[in-house]
Amino acid sequence: xxxxxxxxxxxxxxxxxxxxxxxxxxxxxxxxxxxxxxxxxxxxxxxxxxxxxxxxxxxxxxxxxxxxxxxxxxxxxxxxxxxxxxxxxxxxxxxxxxxxxxxxxxxxxxxxxxxxxxxxxxxxxxxxxxxxxxxxxxxxxxxxxxxxxxxxxxxxxxxxxxxxxxxxxxxxxxxxxxxxxxxxxxxxxxxxxxxxxxxxxxxxxxxxxxxxxxxxxxxxxxxxxxxxxxxxxxxxxxxxxxxxxxxxxxxxxxxxxxxxxxxxxxxxxxxxxxxxxxxxxxxxxxxxxxxxxxxxxxxxxxxxxxxxxxxxxxxxxxxxxxxxxxxxxxxxxxxxxxxxxxxxxxxxxxxxxxxxxxxxxxxxxxxxxxxxxxxxxxxxxxxxxxxxxxx
Ligand code: ADP
Numbered sequence: 162x163x164x165x166x167x168x169x170x171x172x173x174x175x176x177x178x179x180x181x182x183x184x185x186x187x188x189x190x191x192x193x194x195x196x197x198x199x200x201x202x203x204x205x206x207x208x209x210x211x212x213x214x215x216x217x218x219x220x221x222x223x224x225x226x227x228x229x230x231x232x233x234x235x236x237x238x239x240x241x242x243x244x245x246x247x248x249x250x251x252x253x254x255x256x257x258x259x260x261x262x263x264x265x266x267x268x269x270x271x272x273x274x275x276x277x278x279x280x281x282x283x284x285x286x287x288x289x290x291x292x293x294x295x296x297x298x299x300x301x302x303x304x305x306x307x308x309x310x311x312x313x314x315x316x317x318x319x320x321x322x323x324x325x326x327x328x329x330x331x332x333x334x335x336x337x338x339x340x341x342x343x344x345x346x347x348x349x350x351x352x353x354x355x356x357x358x359x360x361x362x363x364x365x366x367x368x369x370x371x372x373x374x375x376x377x378x379x380x381x382x383x384x385x386x387x388x389x390x391x392x393x394x395x396x397x398x399x400x401x402x403x404x405x406x407x408x409x410x411x412x413x414x415x416x417x418x419x420x421x422x423x424x425x426x427x428x429x430x431x432x433x434x435x436x437x438x439x440x441x442x443x444x445x446x447x448x449x450x451x452x453x454x455x456x457x458x459x460x461x462x463x464x465x466x467x468x469x470x471x472x473x474x475x476x477x478x479x480x481x482x483x484x485x486x487x488x489x490x491x492x493x494x495x496x497x498x499x500x501x502x503x504x505x506x507x508x509x510x511x512x513x514x515x516x517x518x519x520x521x522x523x524x525x526x527x528x529x530x531x532x533x534x535x536x537x538x539x540x541x542x543x544x545x546x547x548x549x550x551x552x
Contacts, residue, residue, distance in 0.1 A: 186204070187204075187206075187286070188206055189206060189286050189287055189288055189289075190203075190204065190206045190207035190210045190211070190266075190286065190287040191203070191204045191206065191207055191284065191285065191286045191287070192204075192207055192218075192284075192285050193273055193282060193283070193284050193285075194223050194239060194282050194283050194285065195273075195281055195282035196239060196243060196280065196281060196282050196283075197222075198222045198223045198224060198236060198239060199220065199221070199222060199223075200218050200219055200220065200221055200222075200223055200226065201219070201282065202219060203215060203218055203219060207287070210287070210289075211258065212258065212259055212260065223236055223239075224236050237251070238251060238268065238270035238283055238285060239270075239282070239283050241270070242270055242271075242272050242280060242283045243280060247272075248269065248270065248271050248272075249269075249270045250267065250268065250269050250270070251267075251268050251270075252265065252266070252267055252268070252290070253265060253266045253268060254294055255294070263291070264289065264291045265289070265290050265291045265293070265294040266287040266288060266289060266290060266291075267287070267288045267290045268285055268286070268287055268288075269285065269286050269288070270283045270284070270285045271283065271284050271285075272284075315396055315399040315400070318392060318395065318396035318399075319393070319396040319397070319399075319400075321392070322389050322390075322392035322393040322396055323393060323396075325385075325389050326389055326393070329382060329385055329386055329389065332378070332382050333379065333382045333383075333386070336375055336378050336379055336382065337379070339375060340372070340375050340379075343367060343371055343372065343375070346367065347367040347368060350363065350367070387515055388504075388515055391515045391517040391521075392517075394517070394521060395503070395517060395520060395521055395524060398446075398521060398524045398525060398528070399524070401446070401528075403443045403446065403528060403529060404443050404444075405441045405442055405443055405529065405550075406441070406442075406443070406444060407439055407440075407441060407552040408439055408440050408441070408442055408444055408447060408552070409439055410437040410438065410439055410440060410474065410481070410483065411434075411436070411437050413444065413447060413448060413451065414434060414437060414451060414472055416448065417448060417451045417452050417455055418432065418434075418455070420452060421452070421455055421456065421459060424459050425459065428459060428462060428468055429467070429468065430459060430462065430468040430469070430470055431467060431468065431469045431470070432470050432471075432472075433469065433470070433471040433472070434471075434472050434473075435471070435472070435473040435474065436474070437472070437473070437474035437481075437483065438474050438475065438476045438481040438551065439481065439551075439552045440481040440549040440550060440551055440552050441549070441550045441551070441552040442529050442531070442549045442550070443525075443529065446525045446528075446529070447525070447529075447549070449521070449522075449525060450522050450525050450526065450547060451472075451483075451485070453518040453519070453521065453522050454485040454522065454545050454547075455470070455472075455485060456518065457518060457519070457545075458470045458485055458486075458487035458489065458543075458545075459487075460512060460514070461487065461489040461490050461512070461543070462487060462488075462489040462490075463488065463489050463490050463540075466488065468487070468488065468489070469487070469488045470485070470486065470487050471484070471485075471486040471487075472484070472485050472486075473486070476551055477548070479550065479551050480531070480548045480549065480550060480551055481548065481549055481550070481551045481552070482546060482547070482548045483546070483547045483548075483549075484544050484545070484546050484547075485544070485545045485547075486542065486543070486544040486545075487542050487543055488541065488542040489542050489543060490539065490540070491537045491538050491539040491540055491541050491542055491543055492507065492535070492537040492539065492543055493537075493539050494537075497535055497537060500519050500535070501519050501520060501522075501523045501533070502516075502520065503516070503517065503520045504516040504517065504520075505519075505520075522547075526547055526549070529549060529550070530549075530550055531547060531548050531549040531550070532546075532547075532548045533545065533546065533547050533548075534546050
């Protein structure tokens with residue numbers, strides 16, 4: 162049998178063994194192997210963790226020990242430690258024990274040195290990471306499931322919004338046809354039987370009831386049309402090819418502002434634009450993001466005070482952060498997360514729109530590894546922050 166301290170002087174042996182004795186009392190399995198792959202020592206924890214007797218292991222070559230989850234793999238760590246300085250780590254995953262259970266361990270190997278500092282073997286300790294590995298696998302499974310469900314949802318959204326379009330166009334078209342025919346019918350009846358009793362009855366039907374119904378159908382289909390267009394836009398974003406490039410945000414924001422020039426003048430809004438850092442993102446999509454944010458800042462301005470909209474930016478770590486701020490009506494804290502949900506509108510009657518603008522903005526930002534968040538106070542205004550990879 163191999164002694165732990167073979168080849169050392171008497172004093173060295175004593176102090177080395179004392180040091181190891183202390184370390185060996187720790188509650189994780191531990192073993193010492195010399196550079197010829199002989200197992201020199203194991204602690205009690207090692208024997209209990211792997212249900213092995215000390216005499217079955219100590220004195221054997223590590224690659225001969227097949228029943229345990231560990232020693233037969235130590236060969237590689239000895240080679241690593243001998244070939245390079247420092248410490249070496251590896252994982253043993255789902256190793257089957259004698260009782261059939263599976264365990265995973267993180268093995269940390271450190272050089273075991275003789276009195277002259279020369280490496281004479283390795284000390285390995287084993288941290289049980291079975292639960293961690295199980296959790297990692299579960300997370301992987303959940304992520305894969307989530308990606309699959311997300312794809313399914315995208316496909317349903319696309320098919321639904323795309324395929325609903327043509328029947329809707331038919332309804333709108335034939336409704337308009339009905340409206341024209343109705344007018345023709347009304348004037349024909351008017352000419353032929355202007356004094357009959359029948360005319361008294363059908364006149365209000367032709368001139369009011371049916372046109373009002375047709376009007377409702379047309380305005381509902383127009384609403385449905387814009388909802389479907391919004392859905393289609395959201396679903397297309399999921400598939401859109403993203404072309405990141407270095408964006409001159411000063412120029413991009415100037416373009417966005419000129420697109421809103423009319424409304425800015427009409428509402429007499431004071432605009433303040435600071436110096437903006439560049440970023441790496443898709444020009445068209447980012448254009449859409451800031452158009453939507455500016456659009457909202459103008460739309461939800463408080464008509465009772467001078468409207469102010471500020472656009473500013475700064476760099477943080479490796480991201481560029483932008484802020485679109487207004488002194489408008491603000492958003493109460495309980496609604497602040499909901500505004501990013503599909504079709505969410507705080508007050509649909511008061512403002513035109515489909516409640517899709519911020520859903521689209523968030524999708525675009527998510528797809529470009531950025532983030533969007535907001536700070537707002539009712540009656541004071543809102544700040545929408547967007548972070549994007551810096552350039
Ligand atoms: P839309 O403006 O078409 O209704 P959005 O998705 O852009 O849809 O916004 C969702 C809701 O968030 C709006 O209906 C509004 O209530 C609120 N909102 C968005 N931006 C602002 C803002 N700058 N100030 C106040 N409320 C806002």
